[in-house]
Amino acid sequence: MYAWIARSEDEFLRQTSKFACCMRGRLKLGDFLLQDQLNFHFVGCAGEGTGHGPNESAEGNIFRTDKERRCLMNKSEVDQRIAERVHEMLDVFGSPDADVARLLCDRYPEKKTAFRIVPKAGATVSLSYGRLKERSVRLASGLTKLGLKPGDRIGTLMSKSEDYLVTLMAIWRLGAVYVPLFTAFAPPAIEMRLASSGAKLIVSDCAQRSKLEDLADALPGLRVAGSDYRPHGDLSLGDIEASGEPGGSAHVGGGDWPIIEVYTSGTTGKPKGVVVPLRGIAAFQAYAEFGLGLLPDDIFWNAADPGWAYGLYCGIIASLSVGVTSVIHGDKFTPEGTVDVLVRERVTNFTAAPTVYRSLRAHGIAEGQISLRCASSGGEPLTPDVNLWAPKALGTVVHDHYGQTEAGMLVNNHHHPALKRPITPGSMGHALPGWYMTVIDPDTHEPLEPGMPGILAADLTRSPLHWFQGYVAASEMNSERLSSDGRWYLTGDVAKYDDDGSFRFSSRSDDLIIMAGYRIGPFDVESVLSTHPAVREVAIVATPDAIRGEVIEAVVVLAQGFTPSDALSEELKQKVRADYGAHAYPRRVHYRDNLPKTPSGKIQRFVIRGELRSLKVPS
Incomplete structure (x- = not known):
């Protein structure tokens, strides 16, 4: 320890x-x-x-x-040392002479393994820091010869591969700004992000190239480079790298230099652009050390896709910030494939979305097959059913973590031994060092007492890891996240906190249900229903009611072997009455094969609400 x-x-x-x-x-x-x-x-x-x-x-x-x-x-001395550690990270990544390539690559021993790359087929490939540096130096030089310069936006539509990692490091070495694109995006989502960011180049795998066919007219200044093909008219990533010089220095931009332009997942509306400065890496490293509890001899795997914030911030960047060996898997998620990678690569520290853990539970894992030192979850609240299963299947309980694209991780059940506490079902944990989190009144922005639901917020006067300054070309949306007096970062999520300072997620503010005067968070009811053996996934929403204002309805995806019935619906209602409260049981239960989600896996309750209100989901 x-x-x-x-x-x-x-x-x-x-x-x-x-x-x-x-x-x-x-x-x-x-x-x-x-x-x-x-x-x-x-x-x-x-x-x-x-x-x-x-x-x-x-x-x-x-x-x-x-x-x-x-x-x-004593505790104050421990707190002081942790605070000092946070400021040490800020001093490094916020320094005027900070450069990404040195801090995330060049300072490590050349022979040290940075990534184990597990392809769709074939043996695992190890990428050393030395090879990552050598290839990214040449590629950055080649990109410069194409006329690309510091500050230019460059996107990727690439599978998780060595070429992807080299391209990412070359972008930062050049001083350009990385625009992540999820490979499951359809053309309109790709076009919106490329157009909004003003991207000058996109590097694409052959399998993704067809999505870019109609962008030439809409984005005339955009060039395309093929990572694994040489089509007529496109640039070749291999040729660009080969044209580069072996030497040259990396761009030094300092702590405020932009390194990423990422777009929110669109859980409740149009995606918004977020620029991450270099000093934001301090927040990602703080999460790596305190939240994930990464140790240098760990084999770490963040199964989230780096096309989204959690996979990029807390997977690729977090592992490079502390120098652990990290696994990336080039294939699509399957339960059997995930188990194979965990076992074969001897992963010790694993993090993934709750959906991954629920899928692994449904798939089945033999006791003793996997033994993790740490397991974490982010992206959506972790329902209690997972930790009824995890200790025997994974060798440890799963720690729920909470964060946002605009901040990184904010509240965690931390793995670092100085911060580790027993896991309490339904608790997101405590504030990450470097953030001061509390719950405030949504109207007055006054801090609330323990147990009172309100908006989860960070006091920016006491949160040195804060880096978000507003949305790209959407300043009218800044009030959603930043209070007018500059004091508060507003998550937009409803939560409450206990006497010991631990936080409990309730809902997004627009998901909150107010029924007959009661304020009900969907997650509270979902947590109860998720422990029923018939329930694989569930979403709780509200529909209008003339008497109560709103009534609760449940949309359930059934586990294998169960079928919809009136008897089962009544059983689920009764479970909520008995295990949570008679006021909060769902008046109607609907069954469907899947739940609408964002590409990053977050349930889109607003879509379900719209469908129910239009009577598109049969009971």
Whole structure:
């Protein structure tokens, strides 16, 4: 177990003499380097009583023996050291001489493995930091020869491959701004993002090229480069790389330089552009260390697609920020394929959307087949049914995490041992260090007391990791996220917090149900229904009612082996009455084969509401 961060063993002993008095002789400086450039190390506690199995709880303490607890530094000292660590990250990524290529690639040993690339077919390929640097240097040089320059927008429509990773690093080495595009997008979604960002180049796989056929007239300044083909009229990624020079320095833009222009998932409306500055990487590294609990000897896999914020921020960038070996899988998601990768690559730290875990549960995993050190979930609230299954199937419970495209991760059930607490069903956890989260009144923006539902918000005067400055070419939408006085970042989600400071998600503000005076969050009811064996997925929405204002309706995707019936509908209603509250049971239950979702996997309740109100979903 890894409890503390220090620059050297001597400094550790010198600065923490009270702690060292009982631990001297039992401390062992880890062989694993957290940040080679910054000379930070994790310090392990070796000796009797320090083993920690995957299903055991650390109960919020860094140490577990009585002797260790008696000598534990007080909480304020721990909080101070964590705050110092956050500012150390900000100093590095916010520095005027910061450059992405050095911080995410060039500072690591050349032979160290950056990624294990698992293709659709064939053996796993290892990509070292040395090869990533060599290829991206040439490609950046070749892009410069094409006339591309710092600040230009460059998009990709590429599978998760070595070429994708090299292209991404070359874009940043050039000083250009990366525009991520999800490969499942249809042409209109691609065109909207390329047009809005003003992209000068898009790199496309052959399998995606047909989606770009009609863009020439709409986007006359856009050039196309083929990553794995040489069609007439297109540039070739291989030729661009081959034309580049082997030397050259990376662009130095400093902490405010833009590195990504990503678009929100459109859960409730039109996607909006978000520019991420280089200093935003500090927030992603803080999540890697505190939220995911990444250790340098981990084999890490974020199964989210890097065409979306969670896969890009907290997969590709987070792993590069701390230098762990990360897995990327080039094939589409299947439960059997995911299990195969977890086992074959010996993944120790895994994160994915709740849908992935529910699919794995439905598929079935033999006990002992997988043993993860850490498992995390993001993108949608984690329903309690997952952790009834996970300990035996995965070797650990799944920690629910919460974040947004405009911020990165904000609230987590943290894996870092100094912040780890027992998992409470329905809790998103506590604020990520570097963010001050609370719940405020939606009208007055005054902070609310524990247990009172309101808008989850970050106090920007106390949140140094904050980086979002507003939407691209949509300043009229900024009030959705930034209060007029500049104090609050508004998530738009309804939540409440407990006396211990842990947060509970209720709903997006526009998903909140108000029925007969009761304020009901869909997730609360969905969490109850998801534990029924017949329910694979469920969405709770409201439809208009002349008497109550709104009434609750449930749309259910059934698990294999179950069929719709009046008896089952009544059973589901009764479960909510018994396990949550008689006021909140669904008045009607609908069954369908799937739920409408964004390409990133978030349930689109507004689509379901529209369908129900138009009577398009039969009961």
